[in-house]
Amino acid sequence: MPRRHDGPQRHRDTEKIYLKPLCLCVSVARESAIAFGIAAMMYGGVRAQSPNLGTPIAEAEVAGWDISILPDGTGLPPGSGTPAEGATIFAAKCALCHGPEARGGTNAALVGGAPLTNGIDTAKTIANFWPYATTLFDFTRRAMPWQAPRTLTSDEVYALTAYLLSINKIIGAQDVMNAQTLPKVRMPNRDGFRPRFPEMIP
Amino acid sequence: MAAGNGLLHRRAFLAGGGTLAAAFTGYALSDTAAAQQLTDDSWSRGRGALIPEYASPSAFEKGVARTLSNPRGEPRTQHARTPHHLLNGTFTPNGLHFVISHSGAPDIDPATHRLVIHGLVRRPLVFSLDAITRYPLVSRMHFVECGGNSAPMFSNEPVQAGVQAIHGLVSCAEWTGVMLSTLLDEAGIDPGATWIIAEGSDSMALSRSVPIAKALDDAMVAIYQNGERLMPGNGYPMRLVLPGWEGNMQVKWLRRLELVDQPAMSYYEARTYAQVLPDGTAYQFYFLQDVKSFITHPSPGLRLNGPGFYEISGLAYSAGGRIAKVMVTADGGKSWAEAALQEPVHAKAFARFRIPWRWDGSPVVLQSRAWDEAGHVQPTRAEVVARRGQTKAPVTNLAAFPSQHYNGPTSWAVETDGNVRHVYA
Numbered sequence: 001m002p003r004r005h006d007g008p009q010r011h012r013d014t015e016k017i018y019l020k021p022l023c024l025c026v027s028v029a030r031e032s033a034i035a036f037g038i039a040a041m042m043y044g045g046v047r048a049q050s051p052n053l054g055t056p057i058a059e060a061e062v063a064g065w066d067i068s069i070l071p072d073g074t075g076l077p078p079g080s081g082t083p084a085e086g087a088t089i090f091a092a093k094c095a096l097c098h099g100p101e102a103r104g105g106t107n108a109a110l111v112g113g114a115p116l117t118n119g120i121d122t123a124k125t126i127a128n129f130w131p132y133a134t135t136l137f138d139f140t141r142r143a144m145p146w147q148a149p150r151t152l153t154s155d156e157v158y159a160l161t162a163y164l165l166s167i168n169k170i171i172g173a174q175d176v177m178n179a180q181t182l183p184k185v186r187m188p189n190r191d192g193f194r195p196r197f198p199e200m201i202p
Numbered sequence: 203m204a205a206g207n208g209l210l211h212r213r214a215f216l217a218g219g220g221t222l223a224a225a226f227t228g229y230a231l232s233d234t235a236a237a238q239q240l241t242d243d244s245w246s247r248g249r250g251a252l253i254p255e256y257a258s259p260s261a262f263e264k265g266v267a268r269t270l271s272n273p274r275g276e277p278r279t280q281h282a283r284t285p286h287h288l289l290n291g292t293f294t295p296n297g298l299h300f301v302i303s304h305s306g307a308p309d310i311d312p313a314t315h316r317l318v319i320h321g322l323v324r325r326p327l328v329f330s331l332d333a334i335t336r337y338p339l340v341s342r343m344h345f346v347e348c349g350g351n352s353a354p355m356f357s358n359e360p361v362q363a364g365v366q367a368i369h370g371l372v373s374c375a376e377w378t379g380v381m382l383s384t385l386l387d388e389a390g391i392d393p394g395a396t397w398i399i400a401e402g403s404d405s406m407a408l409s410r411s412v413p414i415a416k417a418l419d420d421a422m423v424a425i426y427q428n429g430e431r432l433m434p435g436n437g438y439p440m441r442l443v444l445p446g447w448e449g450n451m452q453v454k455w456l457r458r459l460e461l462v463d464q465p466a467m468s469y470y471e472a473r474t475y476a477q478v479l480p481d482g483t484a485y486q487f488y489f490l491q492d493v494k495s496f497i498t499h500p501s502p503g504l505r506l507n508g509p510g511f512y513e514i515s516g517l518a519y520s521a522g523g524r525i526a527k528v529m530v531t532a533d534g535g536k537s538w539a540e541a542a543l544q545e546p547v548h549a550k551a552f553a554r555f556r557i558p559w560r561w562d563g564s565p566v567v568l569q570s571r572a573w574d575e576a577g578h579v580q581p582t583r584a585e586v587v588a589r590r591g592q593t594k595a596p597v598t599n600l601a602a603f604p605s606q607h608y609n610g611p612t613s614w615a616v617e618t619d620g621n622v623r624h625v626y627a
Contacts, residue, residue: 050388051337054319054327062320065458068399068409071467097277107277117482120356120591121604124473129484132467139469143406146277146305150407189484193476196488202396202413 067150069138073183076137079154080178083171086163089156093145102167107146111167116192127168131193133185137161137177158182205539207532207566209514210558212542268298269366271601279304281601282435283370286498286517292544292552293343294373296428301435302348302371305405308455312431312439315403317423321460324390331439334425337380342422343551345519347372347491348449349475352608355583356590357597360613360624364502367600368612368624372491374519374552375436377443379424382417386461395461399468400442403457410451411465412444416489420445423456446521446550447489450475477605480591485607493520493580494609495528495555495572506620509563514541515556520574525553527573532559534567534613534627541570549575561616567627569613583610583626 059066069075090102099105103112113125122128126136141157143149152160162177171177171185195201259266266288271281282301284294294300301307312331320326351371354361361368391414398417401409412421422443425432432438437454444452450470465471465487477485495518500506514532518525524547529538541555555570572580586608593604613627 050384052388053333053336054329054385054388055333057318057320057326057328059320059326062318062326062458065318065401066320066460067407068401068460068462068466068468070462070464072464074462115482116478116484119594120478120480121593121602122478124476124478129473129476129478131472131486135467135469135472138466142409143305143469146405149405192483193486194483196485197490200413200415200489201487202415 067138067142069134069141071132071134071183073134073179076134076179076182077154078179079158080176081155081157081159081162082176083159083162083166083173085155086159086161086166089152089160090163093152094160097146102164110164116189125168126164127170127188129189129192131187131190133161133165133170133182133187136164137182205531205533205537207537207564208560208562209530209532209537209539210560212540212557214558266298268300269370275306280306281371283366284373285366286369286496287365287501287504290499290515290554292548292554293375293428294552296375296430296433296436299373299375299427299433299436300346300348300371301433302449303404303435304408307434307438308404309434310403310439310455315439315457317440317456317459319385319389319459319461321399321462322392322395323386323461324392327385327389329385331425334380334423334440337384339378339380339425340422341376341378341426342420342443342445343374343376343548344443344445345372345374345491345550345552346443346449346452347519349488349491349606350603351449352494352496352612353603353606354597354600355586355608355610355612356592356604358592358594359596360626361597361600362502362624363600364622364624365496365498365612366503369496371449372517372519374517375427376429377422377424378426378429379422379440379443382421382423382442382459383419385423385459386417389461391461394463397462397465399458399460399462399466400451400453400456401458401460402437402453402455404455408450408453408470409466409468410453410471411462411468412442412451413489414461416444416447446491448475448491451489475606477590477607479589488607490521491519492607492609493522493525493572493574493578494518495525495570495580496612497530497568497570497614500568500616500622501614502622502624504622506561506616506622508620509561512559512561513556514559514568515554516570518543518553518555518570518572518580519551520572520576520578521550522574522576522578523549524575525555525572526575528553528555528570530555530557530568530570532566532568535569538571563618565618566616567613567625568616569611569627571611581610586610 097107102110113128158177165171268282280303284300317329348371397411424443441454497516499515518528528541530541531538541557544554547553615623615625
């Protein structure tokens with residue numbers, strides 16, 4: 001029997017009526033009608049029955065929080081860095097927890113890794129597991145260094161990403177990482193995955 | 203008699219089980235005192251304690267607490283595990299709800315917290331907590347379970363630990379909030395959007411990708427937990443609730459929802475919550491918390507105080523909906539009896555199962571198995587191991603996660619002295 005899961009049913013409480021801007025003024029109080037009418041004209045229709053308590057915000061204003069990098073490179077900022085630059089930054093900001101050569105620290109080794117066929121509890125590493133190089137940029141930028149996240153410049157994150165990919169022999173020692181080159185890096189375990197519920201993947 | 207080794211019919215009590223009453227003893231942490239002349243106790247002879255503004259449990263209950271994996275907050279993940287063997291009922295008190303936090307709970311000022319919805323939408327919107335609180339709210343009982351709950355069960359030999367260490371990373375609460383579909387409708391979903399990246403305002407800015415179908419189905423932005431505002435460790439002031447789905451995806455301290463056309467492959471989905479399989483490939487996007495059950499009473503740490511009557515009880519839950527049936531064995535799987543389910547049984551929530559039992563004092567092995575309303579069956583441990591593997595050496599570090607998403611059964615051996623031990627059966 002195929003696994004059942006909940007389908008994309010919208011929940012029942014949501015009214016699904018779009019009002020055309022024209023008919024607004026007759027049915028609603030003047031003030032809200034004006035606000036509503038403006039919103040409706042601007043956005044081509046607003047849920048009539050919905051509270052609409054959100055405030056419109058421009059994407060430019062979200063930029064400070066908009067830090068997700070997609071596997072195709074969407075979201076990567078301008079800037080660049082090399083493995084050599086990354087090595088210097090790593091020694092200053094990362095070695096404390098991850099060890100001087102990115103191994104032997106109190107936190108995860110960032111270099112090397114045993115074959116995954118060694119057992120289900122094999123430690124997952126950048127080299128043996130991570131499917132996308134963009135994840136390394138995204139995670140380093142959003143979460144590292146652990147005690148002071150989001151303090152690295154884009155150039156520093158590119159350099160650290162280049163350094164970690166280079167010491168894992170995934171890129172060359174001279175390769176420059178930037179918004180064009182990083183998404184093209186092919187991670188060794190890229191094809192090592194299968195979705196648990198393929199029918200639920202959009 | 204419903205099955206071997208003293209299991210009684212689940213409605214033995216309702217159907218005139220009064221004759222059993224004389225044999226009531228209950229689980230014991232110490233022996234009960236012999237009968238004696240009753241006199242007034244000290245607490246009955248004077249005024250009682252002041253009633254505080256916000257109550258705490260009796261001082262006698264101070265052992266009813268979560269266990270902490272990282273009590274000094276060293277730079278690594280913290281886990282606080284729920285003591286299911288010391289609780290009963292179907293929801294978890296807020297102070298005992300399990301927590302996993304990768305960098306501690308942020309101290310969020312609710313007045314300045316914001317939730318933004320942007321990306322592939324008609325109009326990006328930002329919401330204050332006040333605004334969210336004004337929406338039509340719904341209240342629903344749902345369990346939240348870490349994908350790594352029950353991980354010690356992947357050990358090739360049974361770890362000697364109890365329910366809290368093995369299954370303490372699941373809890374159940376009544377969540378109150380606004381349906382995410384309402385907010386998404388207002389922002390206007392672009393037809394090209396297929397996923398939503400949910401992100402928290404913790405220091406890791408923890409992020410996970412959620413298929414839009416789930417967001418529109420029963421996802422909620424929750425702002426109350428069991429009637430009061432969310433606990434800081436559980437996402438105060440707002441979190442995503444994705445009923446039945448992996449706990450890590452139900453992003454706490456929620457600040458951003460970005461509609462996109464591909465999953466972000468964030469650290470926690472691409473690396474941490476992907477499971478290595480015996481052939482060296484790995485599962486990705488193990489969204490669902492499959493049907494599972496375990497016995498909480500009796501269990502290790504709750505010694506049986508001599509032969510006689512006990513109630514066997516435990517918890518069952520499934521991403522597949524309501525729990526339909528729980529079967530219990532007291533003879534290691536040779537015979538089974540159906541347990542009673544505490545009504546009402548909510549979908550994607552804890553179901554408390556109970557079955558009366560008369561222990562004759564001989565060694566027995568207890569185990570439960572659950573079925574959900576969609577027909578999913580809790581697999582045997584052998585079935586889980588065949589598909590998912592197990593460790594080559596016994597697990598010694600109970601805080602380690604050899605793999606994730608174990609949903610096979612748990613067996614408790616009751617020994618003649620009343621102690622309960624973990625075994626594989």
